[in-house]
Amino acid sequence: MQNEQVKLEEKKVVVFRLDKEEYAIEVEQVRSIEPLQPITRVPHTPPFVKGVINLRGVVTPVIDLRRRFNLDETDDTSTTRIIIVVAGEMEVGLIVDAANDVINIPVDGIEPPPEVVGGVMADYVRGVVRLENRLLTLLNLEHVLSHHNQTNKIEETS
Amino acid sequence: MDMNKYLDAFIDEATQHLQAVNENLLLLEKEPDNVALVQEIFRSAHTLKGMAATMGFEDVADLTHHLENVLDQVRNGQLQVNTPMLDTLFSAVDTLEQMIEAIMKQEESGANPGQIISALSRILDRGGAKDDPEQLGNEEKSLPLESSTILQAVDEFVLTVLTQSEEAGFHIYYIQVILDQGCLLKAARAYMVFQLLEREGEIIQSHPPVQEIEEEAFDFSFQLLYVTKQPMEYIQQIILKVSEIEQVEIFPISVDELKHSQGQKKMSATEEVAAGKEAPASEAPRQSSRSNTPSTGAGTKRVLNKTIRVNIDRLDALMNLFSELVIDRGRLEKISKELQHQELMDTVEHMSRMSSNLQDLILNMRMVPVEQVFNRFPKMVRSLARELGKEVELIMSGTETELDRTVIDEIGDPLVHLLRNAIDHGLETKEERRRLGKPEQGRIELKAYHSGNHVFIEVKDDGRGIDRDKVLKKAVEREILTWERGQEFTDQDVYQLLFASGFSTAETVSDISGRGVGLDVVKNKIESLGGSVSVQSEPGAGTTFTVQLPLTLSIISALLVKVKHETYAIPLTSIIEVAAVKKGDVRTVQGQKVINFRGKVVPLVSLEEVFEVPGERVDEDVLSIVIVRKGEKLAGLVVDALIGQQEVVLKSLGAYLNQVFAISGATILGDGQVALIIDCNALIK
Secondary structure (H helix, E strand, C coil): CCHHHHHHHEEEEEEEEECCEEEEEEHHHEEEEEECCCCECCCCCCCCEEEEEEECCEEEEEEEHHHHCCCCCCCCCCCCEEEEEEECCEEEEEEECEEEEEEEEEHHHEECCCCCECCECHHHEEEEEECCCCEEEEECHHHHHHHHHHHHHHHHHC | CCCHHHHHHHHHHHHHHHHHHHHHHHHHHHCCCCHHHHHHHHHHHHHHHHHHHHHCCHHHHHHHHHHHHHHHHHHCCCCCCCHHHHHHHHHHHHHHHHHHHHHHHCCCCCCCHHHHHHHHHHHHHHHCCCCCCCCCCCCCCCCCCCCCHHHHCCCHHHHHHHHHHHHCCCEEEEEEEEECCCCCCHHHHHHHHHHHHHHHEEEEEEECCHHHHHCCCCCCEEEEEEEECCCHHHHHHHHHCCCCEEEEEEEEECHHHHHHHHHCCCCCHHHHHHHHHHHHHHHHHHCCCCCCCHHHHHHCCCCCCCCCCCCHHHHHHHHHHHHHHHHHHHHHHHHHHHHCCHHHHHHHHHHHHHHHHHHHHHHHHCEEECHHHHCCHHHHHHHHHHHHCCEEEEEEECCCCEEEHHHHHHHHHHHHHHHHHHHHHHCCCHHHHHHCCCCCEEEEEEEEEEECCEEEEEEEECCCCCCHHHHHHHHHHCCCCCHHHHHCCCHHHHHHHCCCCCCCCCCCCCCCCCCCCCHHHHHHHHHHCCCEEEEEEECCCEEEEEEEEECCCCEEEEEEEEECCEEEEEEHHHEEEEEEEEHHHCEEECCEEEEEECCEEEEEEEHHHHCCCCCCCCCCCEEEEEEEEECCEEEEEEECEEEEEEEEECECCCCCCCCECCEEEEEECCCCCEEEEECHHHHCC
């Protein structure tokens, strides 16, 4: 019950790195962080859908976040992780360059996204958080995932 | 007593009884003079009343009581079965169904039993007369009812059990065993008697209770309530085989008699016995031999099965766990093949066999006869036909065909829709039929049967059939296609238009079909179950809708194939054959590659191209081809290698990737990797 007080002011987020920037997802939306594992390609899906993995018996789709955000592609490294996130009924893995931090951010420290945020479409961003010497982009997970359907339709009709 | 524990059982059984009443009422409508049917209905109603009273659902018990009164007069010949009466009885059952449903949902029922009760009472008033005093039987020696504490101790649950046994053609005996005064090991003797009896039937209750008997806490006699198919003399003999038994007394009893002896103690003893005599007599028509001697009981149709009710969630959980086991089995098989270690191979092989058996068992446990879905149709068809002023005969067959519970749960609504469709759109009106020289009564056949790994359900009517031009006209109106294009359509193509969204052939939107759902919904639903639906029609002679369904949704047999470095699974059910074709034998027809397969021209589908598989193309002289089918149509899928047949567990791709072209799901292979399952239907146009 003491947490109640804390919650009002702070939000727990999982911080991950993509390209040169740091992003954050609310910890409630993260189910687990997995090491990279073999991915099965699924044909006729948008390019950013890497495929599906076997997550302890559950077939889980995996998204390449770099491609989703139109960033340059790089090779996987030893720090590459798959963050399993949950939004509504969807359970999806996000491939990120590194994920190792869970921190508290002050809720009133979240600022609205600037017009252009390091190339990432503003729609995917819930806000930015300035910490002492870091700048975190708080993702709007629902939008990151939901745009899939639109893109998919365009691909199918084209 | 915690009633909630019994609530599920009550609802289940109540539903079954109501269903039985429904079915028998429908039969009664055809044979109003069949007293045996009335007897059956009465029995179901009576059991229901008892159950409801025990559970404290007074309103259900009350309504059933009134229902029973009417039935009682019918079976005594004081009332004649007629249509208004049947209507009232049907609506009484409807009301009861609503009440039971409300109990199930734990909400107030909107049903108004008062109205129907007074309707039932009016029937009785019209009938007038009071109960006939029941006839006396005199050749049987009378039962020491007053002295038998066991019969006084029978509770409603035992009564229910007994009622069911009686319905299943078992005899119920009251047995009194008196041991020899010199008997030393009373408990052991009693135990031997119990043992022998258990072999031939079931001991329902004993007095004193078993525990006391085991502790020798009884004098030299004990009483049993026993059900069996064996004749009395036989039972007496086997008990007497046990030594140190002085006397065995056996009396046949009936449930009615028990109830009388319990509830209405003011009744005289002779009447009680009489009531008991009456029931077995009415039992007789149920037995195929129509014989009155109880000794033929062993040949009756139903056997009392020992069953246990299991929550479907638990079975689902078991199934899921088993799926994991199947995956591990695949993994083990792979490892043992690689290691070539004899002992390991033997063990794995044994394990595979065992788990296959286990798999069959678990799947079977989830199988339910389609009867469960079908049995609500007769009444629905009856009321629908009345509503539309049509005469319809519904003929059902193959109701014992079994399907996985998950499929059963989903298939009801599509079938309801197809039946409505057949009655409303398919069958002509009475006048029309007369004009066409057809019998006024339309005919709808609902047929289920097994074939391979599928169950087929047919809904067939003998109505007007599908008017090709009408369908095309409608399709043009709805701008689904142009008239010119429609002319080139084959009949099958035209029928498929019926499944286009927002399509309806009804001239006027009727109450029945104007519910905003079309056949497209039916098609989608069935396809989501991994099935398909097709139509055959002959103008003037009728239409048949055929629904094809998989037996189960969770584990399928599949052929694993390689396309370059990717592995795919093709459901065995769609595969006709696997063939190797020389490259030179591939022909091209209008730009489409085809092969000649057993005299048929079969188009080739390159999985590599369809799935845009990355990687170098390897040119080989011989192509591996998997011939698959969708209905009558065939196609040859070109693959790079065949890995082998395997049982795979169907998994969905998840909510994010719903609907991927030509992929129906995924499975996990022995090495833990995910392989996609190909939806052959999507690949064949």
